Amino acid sequence: MEKTLYPLSEPLNGSIQIPGDKSISHRAIMFGSVAKGETIVSNFLPGADCLSTIDCFRKLGVQIDQQDTTVTISSEGFHSFKEPAEILDTGNSGTTTRLLTGLLAGSSIFAVIKGDESISKRPMGRVTNPLRKMGAIIHGREEAQFTPLAISGTKLQGINYTMPVASAQVKSAILLAGLHSESETVLQENVKTRDHTEKMMEQFGVDIKVVDNTIHLKPAGELHGRTIEVPGDISSAAFFLVAGAITPNSSIELKNVGLNDTRTGILDILQAMNATYKVTPQSVHSTEPVGTISIEYSALTGTTIDGSFIPRLIDEIPVIALMATQAVGKTIIKDAEELKVKETNRIDAVVTELKKLGATIEATEDGMIIEGPTPLHGGTIQTYGDHRIAMMASIASLISSDPITIDNYHCINVSYPTFFDHIEKLTTK
Numbered sequence: 433m434e435k436t437l438y439p440l441s442e443p444l445n446g447s448i449q450i451p452g453d454k455s456i457s458h459r460a461i462m463f464g465s466v467a468k469g470e471t472i473v474s475n476f477l478p479g480a481d482c483l484s485t486i487d488c489f490r491k492l493g494v495q496i497d498q499q500d501t502t503v504t505i506s507s508e509g510f511h512s513f514k515e516p517a518e519i520l521d522t523g524n525s526g527t528t529t530r531l532l533t534g535l536l537a538g539s540s541i542f543a544v545i546k547g548d549e550s551i552s553k554r555p556m557g558r559v560t561n562p563l564r565k566m567g568a569i570i571h572g573r574e575e576a577q578f579t580p581l582a583i584s585g586t587k588l589q590g591i592n593y594t595m596p597v598a599s600a601q602v603k604s605a606i607l608l609a610g611l612h613s614e615s616e617t618v619l620q621e622n623v624k625t626r627d628h629t630e631k632m633m634e635q636f637g638v639d640i641k642v643v644d645n646t647i648h649l650k651p652a653g654e655l656h657g658r659t660i661e662v663p664g665d666i667s668s669a670a671f672f673l674v675a676g677a678i679t680p681n682s683s684i685e686l687k688n689v690g691l692n693d694t695r696t697g698i699l700d701i702l703q704a705m706n707a708t709y710k711v712t713p714q715s716v717h718s719t720e721p722v723g724t725i726s727i728e729y730s731a732l733t734g735t736t737i738d739g740s741f742i743p744r745l746i747d748e749i750p751v752i753a754l755m756a757t758q759a760v761g762k763t764i765i766k767d768a769e770e771l772k773v774k775e776t777n778r779i780d781a782v783v784t785e786l787k788k789l790g791a792t793i794e795a796t797e798d799g800m801i802i803e804g805p806t807p808l809h810g811g812t813i814q815t816y817g818d819h820r821i822a823m824m825a826s827i828a829s830l831i832s833s834d835p836i837t838i839d840n841y842h843c844i845n846v847s848y849p850t851f852f853d854h855i856e857k858l859t860t861k
């Protein structure tokens with residue numbers, strides 16, 4: 433279904449509460465299901481991806497009551513998972529697909545995992561290969577490189593593994609497999625990726641140690657239920673950080689933003705591009721720090737984004753590219769070939785769609801080059817069913833000279849169901 437978005441005649445103003453972090457919401461459901469007893473999750477993200485995770489664990493026999501952003505999980509623990517009678521449908525969620533594969537590889541049940549058309553094209557060998565080295569029995573399309581995956585849970589051995597790709601999903605799949613394996617798992621990351629799994633393992637009392645970029649995980653006994661407060665998602669906040677920075681005379685405040693430093697690459701880039709913003713930490717002592725970010729419209733300059741920055745802002749690149757169209761000079765994004773294996777090929781999608789709006793932007797092998805500033809005009813944008821492309825285009829419409837129409841805007845529900853409510857809140861006096 434299409435949606436037409438009209439340019440703003442006024443600046444953005446006011447304050448919004450950023451919804452729960454998608455990565456942490458997935459993990460909260462998974463750890464709450466593995467743990468024996470009751471886990472209560474607050475500020476859960478009721479986005480389609482996290483609802484897919486809930487659905488899969490219900491099919492594994494875990495009792496999960498979800499009331500909007502509060503989830504109560506009652507579980508008999510990992511060893512009581514029931515063999516599901518149905519296929520576990522992970523929808524559009526790469527995180528659910530990969531982490532669940534890792535977790536179930538070390539269980540004592542048989543399960544089949546499949547997702548939507550986009551998931552069927554995303555690489556799964558990156559998890560099934562190391563899991564097989566741990567002893568996992570996984571069959572799947574093209575030698576288990578793609579879904580559907582059929583997993584016959586079995587006893588696993590720990591692994592000593594150097595990550596060939598900078599991916600928190602691969603790391604987490606291996607750690608979830610290592611949780612119930614017979615020996616220690618040691619993982620080496622060349623480039624650090626988001627560490628929510630490690631932090632949640634620590635919270636649940638698992639013996640996990642991180643020294644520089646090496647993780648040591650000892651097999652765990654029974655985990656016990658607890659309460660988990662999910663911070664707001666900085667990847668969702670990013671759309672409004674950019675909206676505030678590029679819409680003339682705007683001044684907005686984003687509350688409850690997660691500030692884990694494996695996720696705050698966008699803030700470093702805002703600084704490098706001369707944006708005017710301020711971060712006020714709320715709870716510096718918690719394992720997942722949270723704060724309020726205020727941002728104002730200002731003149732921006734181009735920058736280069738590469739290397740170890742990339743995993744710290746990988747999902748923000750579409751909207752950063754939009755911001756770069758309004759910055760003076762060249763913005764170069766490189767080392768970001770991972771964008772090609774997301775919900776869609778995000779290098780192609782961003783370049784093709786921003787070009788339609790008048791941007792000067794070219795794709796490269798591992799990223800893109802944007803030359804700014806260019807005024808944006810209206811047009812019809814294809815989302816490719818990718819929530820982040822749909823939100824990028826919606827933010828572009830705030831500053832375009834004419835309306836922008838996007839197809840399949842419902843895909844935004846994957847990570848930010850209240851996105852349009854928040855635009856409205858910041859645009860009405």
Ligand SMILES: O=C(O)C1=C[C@@H](OP(=O)(O)O)[C@@H](O)[C@H](O)C1
Pocket residue numbers: 454455456526527598599600601602604626746747770
């Ligand atoms: O672990 C996670 O929760 C995620 C890791 C990233 O994917 P990769 O691990 O494939 O880089 C990110 O793009 C995704 O949105 C969520």
Ligand SMILES: C=C(OP(=O)(O)O)C(=O)O
Pocket residue numbers: 481524525526527528747774775820847
């Ligand atoms: C890539 C994303 O998610 P996933 O890999 O979980 O589908 C995303 O949210 O941008």
